[in-house]
Amino acid sequence: MPWWYWFDREEPLREIQRWLAEHAPARLRAAGADPGLVTRIELLALPYDDRWAHPYSDSAAETN
16 A cells, blocks of 8 residues: 555554454454455464464465
8 A cells, every 4th residue: 555654654554454453353253254354354463473373374275
């Protein structure tokens, strides 16, 4: 998102990930979203290495 960038602070990618991980899963579940999508969004709350070490990451390629 090149339009969302401030030169006096870091890019807000972590902020977006944090917001998604905190708010999106409950809203998506309530809307009946695909459980795999909800899981992928929940994984954004984890540190990078933990995210890829999560059991879902092993089977994610099978569903893509």
